[in-house]
Amino acid sequence: MRRREIVLGIPWEYFKDFDFTQLGFKCGLEVHYQLNTKKKLHCRCPAKMVDGEPDAATIRHMRPTLSELGEYDGTALMEFKTRKEVVYLLYDEVVCTYEMDDTPPFLINREALDIAIEIALMLNCHIVDEVHITRKQYLDGSIPTGFQRTAVVGINGYIPYKDRKIGVRHLTVEEDACREVSDVGHRITFKTDRLGIPLVEVITEPHMRTPWEVEEVAWMIGRTLRATGKVRRGIGSVRQDINVSIDGGTRVEIKGVPRIGLFAPLTAIEALRQKALLELREELLSRGFTAENMEFRVMDVGSEISELICDALSKPIKSNMKFKMVEAKGWDDLLAFNVQPGKPFLHEISERVRVIACLDRLPNILSPSLITSITPDEVQWSKFLKKHSVEERSGIILVWGDEDDLKTAVDEIMIRMREATIGVVNETRQACSNGTTDFERILPGPNRMYPDTDHPPVPISNEHIKGIEVNLPERPWERAERYRRLGLSEHLVNELLDSKYQDTFDRVASEVAVNPTIIAKALAEDIKWIRREGYDTEKLSDERFVEIFRAYERGLFPRDILPSVIIMTIEDSRSIEVILREKGIEMVNKSEIASTVREVIKANNPTHLNNDARFRYLMGIIMRGLFGKAEGGKVAEILKDSLRNLSYR
Ligand SMILES: [Zn+2]
Known part of the structure; x- marks a missing residue:
């Protein structure tokens, strides 16, 4: 009769090779980044998060009202059905009467607006002549007014991707909502500090055709925004929603995905969920x-x-x-x-x-x-x-x-x-950490936006736009192209694009004649584990890196110990030469390497091993003796020669 156990789902292996384009997979992104401004968007409260006990709290209830067209909004009804009591925790330092809807908004924060224009230009958007503040309905209680003030700044942009363009539908600047603290039974509690912090929302067209493309495009958007140096970083500063649909399905929005690493499994599983629901429908x-x-x-x-x-x-x-x-x-x-x-x-x-x-x-x-x-x-x-x-x-x-x-x-x-x-x-x-999703709410109806009568339109002059445009930072795809021309592998290009040392790399590579791959590997990869080992890499200035690579360029130490040299210079502020001398690091010349190789072969030549194994065995012993004194590559060359000569005898 009935099934007796949970039929455990579709393993990752199953959809790794799945052809999602055949399903008609379509995905677009909505990416929100907090802007690094001093103040909030529509009041003069400081834009920062606070910890500790709130100074006050207030309770509100949600009630749906008929729209001008005489209809109830679907989401509003759903929220009403939940009969929630909404609690707001207030902090004197970062919340005023604006956030609690007791006073009208101040004029929009120009610093935030200019950052939004800059980001829109980075994404090749057309900038609007006049910014109109709009109210976007927000009924989950996370904004006490029931709406969010938002304004379109740029439209019709794109990001180059593979051989095509991923359309950027528009970019808005808007105020952040409250942070949810808990949602138990009929009571939901919010912290109000985040409320009103400026953020940009970037909405792409549904141009991604596979789960993996979604992930790559998300990385590229993140890099573009971070390239401005004007977005916040860290937990909670970035929130991303993903819209997924397949042929015959419908647009489903996965909200608040914290990590880009989850994008591929989430969108793959959502596409297959839609496929399964369509199969269920057929069966019914x-x-x-x-x-x-x-x-x-x-x-x-x-x-x-x-x-x-x-x-x-x-x-x-x-x-x-x-x-x-x-x-x-x-x-x-x-x-x-x-x-x-x-x-x-x-x-x-x-x-x-x-x-x-x-x-x-x-x-x-x-x-x-x-x-x-x-x-x-x-x-x-x-x-x-x-x-x-x-x-x-x-x-x-x-x-x-x-x-x-x-x-x-x-x-x-x-x-x-x-x-x-x-x-x-x-x-x-909502996203679960295993790549599946759970129901959050019914998608709101189409009439979610209406004009904000509290705020006049803000004209943006062409001169103002040009002033921002001339100072635009390099776009990540332009940077990537430049790195490829330097001969960096695709892997290193990507590592560097996500590294905060990309400018350091540019400087070192332009001042020191060392293979760019060696510099990139040290700055994008080695530095990460050095930090993980507990060393304070923040102490290293760009000048210090130039000094380290100059010393390497002059042959003062071999490549193998480059990471160790970086560590030594973190702990010791004297010149690299002095440090190397004190640690006894000195390169030996070719004939000294050759004589070490001869001695080692004489003392331990494991003739019972095959050539490869013998080489590796001897190389290990020799490098232990010559560590920090010779380039491994050079030693290997000399050892190979010596072994070849031996076998001819
Ligand atoms: Zn305020």
Whole structure:
């Protein structure tokens, strides 16, 4: 009859070679970067995050109002259904009456606006003649006004990528929302320090065709913004949303993805989730289901619930929760249909119940379609279902909670199951660390924007734009091209683009005649592990690096000990020559190397080994003796010659 265990999902190996272009994979990015300004965007509070106890707190409630067109917004309704109480933690130092919607906005922060223009120009955008402040509806409580002030600064830009262009639809400057502290039951709590900090939002066209392209383009956008030196760095300063769709599916937004490293798995799994939901839809249609004719029976479950003895139910039973059972005719085992790795369709239902009915203790639903070690077993279920005269081919969901939440939950279960006949639902989802996603909210309706009557338009003159344009930093793809011409590998080019030592590299490479690859490797790679080893690499100035590579250029030490020399110069501020002399680091000449090689061969020549092994063995001994005194390459050359001569004898 029903499946007995979770069918664990699609392994990474499966979609590594999957052809996503065939699915009609489409993805666009919405990238938010906080700007490094002194003040907030629409008030004069300092733009910084604070820790510690709040100075005050206030509680508000959300209520939907009819729009001018006489409709309720879908998201607004959903938020209302959750009956949330919103708590704002206030800090005197960084919050004024503007953030709490008690006073109108100040004129827009010009510093922030200029940074936004600069970034828009970097992304080849056309800059608007006049900036119009707009209100963007924000109903999750993270902005007390219920809207965010936002303004388009640039439109129709692009980033060159492979042999094509990734379109940048527009770039806006806007105010950041509150930080969520907790969201438990019917109470959500926010910290207000972040509220109002300026950020830019870069929205690309859905031009990425595979999960891997999404990742590469995201890196490129990040590098472009960081190249200005005017965006904030660190945890929470960057937030990225990804829009994914496939043919026949719909745009689903994955919100707040913290790491670019998650982009490929997240978008791959979302594409396959949509594919699975479309398959589920086909199956439902083939069974003759539509959203209208789907048949449900909702049953009250009383004291007989105690017959289902299992870990998942012991607590709800003890705390006298109410129980209901939803029977969906003809669903059979489709509830266990896998839509994400380890997440069957039941999980989609459970998520809706969690978010909308606020039943957030998991598991919040149980079904005989999914039997695990904490659920009732098959025998218990079968007896129980017989008692309730449930049809053999029905899908069953058991749910519990207090009376109000339970009613919302039962409705939501039926809504989600009906929606399965549509296929993919337009919604926002949150990223999980394993690459899967969970439901977050229904996507807002299209009328989310309306003009802000509190703020006059801000004209941007051509002269002003030109003034910013002449000082634009080098774009990362231009820099990459320059590095490629220096002979750096693609790997090193990318490492350097993400390194804060790229300007140092430029300086050293232009002043010292050392192979650029050696410089790049030291600055983009070695320096990272030196830092990880606990050395304070911040102490090294560009001048110091020039000095180190000059010494290397003059042959004062071999390449093998370049990282050690860097470490020595962190701890010792004297000149490199003095340090090297004191440590006894001195290069030996060719004839000295040759005589060391001869001695070592004489003393230990393992003739029983084959040529390769013998070479490696001897090389090891010789380099231990000559470490810091000779280039490994040169030693290898001499050793090879000597061994060849030996074998001729
Ligand atoms: Zn303020």
